[in-house]
Amino acid sequence: MNLDFDLIIKSVASLGGLGLVFGAGLAFASQKFAVEIDPRVELVNEALPAANCGGCGYPGCMAFANAVVNGEAPVNGCPVGGAECAEAVAQIMGVDASADEPQVAKVLCTGKLGVCKEEFTYHGIDSCVAADMISGGSKACHFGCIGFGSCADICPFDAIDIDENHLARVNPDKCVACGKCVDICPKHVISMIPKEQFVVVACSNLEKGGFVKKNCNEACIACGICERACPFDAIHVKDNVATIDYAKCTNCMICAEKCPTKAIEAEFEKRTTATIIDDLCIGCTICKKVCPVSAIEGEVKQVHEVDPKKCVGCGLCAEKCPRDAINMI
Numbered sequence: 001m002n003l004d005f006d007l008i009i010k011s012v013a014s015l016g017g018l019g020l021v022f023g024a025g026l027a028f029a030s031q032k033f034a035v036e037i038d039p040r041v042e043l044v045n046e047a048l049p050a051a052n053c054g055g056c057g058y059p060g061c062m063a064f065a066n067a068v069v070n071g072e073a074p075v076n077g078c079p080v081g082g083a084e085c086a087e088a089v090a091q092i093m094g095v096d097a098s099a100d101e102p103q104v105a106k107v108l109c110t111g112k113l114g115v116c117k118e119e120f121t122y123h124g125i126d127s128c129v130a131a132d133m134i135s136g137g138s139k140a141c142h143f144g145c146i147g148f149g150s151c152a153d154i155c156p157f158d159a160i161d162i163d164e165n166h167l168a169r170v171n172p173d174k175c176v177a178c179g180k181c182v183d184i185c186p187k188h189v190i191s192m193i194p195k196e197q198f199v200v201v202a203c204s205n206l207e208k209g210g211f212v213k214k215n216c217n218e219a220c221i222a223c224g225i226c227e228r229a230c231p232f233d234a235i236h237v238k239d240n241v242a243t244i245d246y247a248k249c250t251n252c253m254i255c256a257e258k259c260p261t262k263a264i265e266a267e268f269e270k271r272t273t274a275t276i277i278d279d280l281c282i283g284c285t286i287c288k289k290v291c292p293v294s295a296i297e298g299e300v301k302q303v304h305e306v307d308p309k310k311c312v313g314c315g316l317c318a319e320k321c322p323r324d325a326i327n328m329i
Contacts (some may be wrong), residue, residue: 040069040092047088048078053156055079055178068093079103079177102195103177105159105170107151109189110202110218110263111144112165117215132186140215143205145189151181198251198267201235201242208240213261220263226255231292231314252292252314272313272328274306280325287317287326 044065051061056077058064067073068089075093076086082102090097117140122131128150136142147166159174160181170181172195182190189204201220205212209221222240234248235255242255242264256266274295276287283301295311298304306317318326 038069041065043092044068044089047081047085047092049080049085051080051156051176051178053080053176053178054180055176079179082176103192104172104175104195105177105179105181105190106193106200106202107145107168107170107190108200108202108204109143109145109167109187110265111139111141111216112163112167112218114165115217116141116144116219129184129186137187141205141212141219143187143189143203143207144216146187150184150186151190154180154184156180194246196251197244197246197249198270199244199249199253199256200265201244201263202265203241203263206239206241212240218262220259221261223260225258225260226264229254229258250314250316252312254293254312272315273308273311274313274315274317275327275329276304276306277325277327278303280323282323282325284322286320286322290316290320292316 041062042065045062048061048065052059054060056064056073056079058067058073061078064073064078068075068077075089075095076083076097078085078089081088083097086097118138119135119140120138122134122138124130124134126148128137128146128148131137131146131148137144137146139146145167147162147168149160149162149168151168152160152162156178157174157176159171159176161169161171163169168181168190170190177192179192182192187204193200203218203220205216205219209223212219213221220241222237222242224237226235226242227237231252231254232248232250234245234250235242236245237243244255251271253266253268253271256264256268274287281303283298283303285298285300285304287304288296288298292314293310293312295307296304296317297307313328315328318328
């Protein structure tokens with residue numbers, strides 16, 4: 001077989017020439033139609049934790065970085081990075097971080113096994129979403145945690161477990177408030193609360209008290225005892241369930257002590273107690289007057305004393321003391 005070398009050379013030369021023309025065209029187009037990228041986008045992305053969890057409301061860290069630079073997202077919008085990340089992003093953007101109070105997910109349900117009645121035995125996929133499609137789940141309380149762990153499965157930080165009572169429980173030390181569990185829960189019993197909030201109404205049932213009590217022994221029955229007992233007007237019954245105003249709540253935990261059904265959970269081990277520094281107290285009696293539980297005693301111009309058995313750690317006395325003579329421990 002005879003090879004026409006001239007034809008081969010011409011073909012290679014033609015293809016090479018076309019490659020050069022197209023390459024030059026692409027190079028010209030990339031320069032002519034280039035979209036300028038703000039260098040701050042990359043800087044912000046590098047300051048983020050690279051979790052790509054979606055907790056900020058965007059599909060990933062780069063998308064969030066673009067939104068921050070474009071003024072569409074706040075510099076403290078990353079729940080994973082926290083205050084340190086917010087400060088770093090704020091410095092890049094030249095603004096004040098003013099990070100919001102950290103949040104944490106909380107399961108608002110106490111309907112554990114033996115407390116909340118079961119209407120039937122569920123046999124199916126171990127998924128809350130699937131179980132909810134069967135008459136709203138097996139629990140007599142249709143507002144209760146189903147307990148199959150759809151929230152635990154979707155949590156990217158392994159912050160949720162299903163306990164022995166078939167209830168979801170959040171580990172606050174691992175939770176970054178990304179909100180994925182809130183979105184997937186078919187019963188809407190997971191909410192975001194301030195991380196330093198140690199008292200919460202662990203019930204989401206909106207039905208009337210008598211019917212609720214019949215189905216769950218630890219449900220909120222809207223009796224209003226907590227509302228009347230709160231010294232700070234921080235808890236009110238709305239739509240047949242008690243609701244805490246976290247802006248007013250001082251973690252005094254009186255509501256949890258008074259709740260007859262124990263629907264209000266409190267971490268009593270974290271309750272603080274006021275102590276008075278003798279050298280600074282001038283006996284003005286302001287602390288005594290503002291104490292909602294009469295835990296402080298003392299006369300004018302005398303060093304006052306706190307009764308630790310009565311003190312509920314609300315901190316109001318420390319807030320009002322003009323000499324900063326009260327510490328909360």
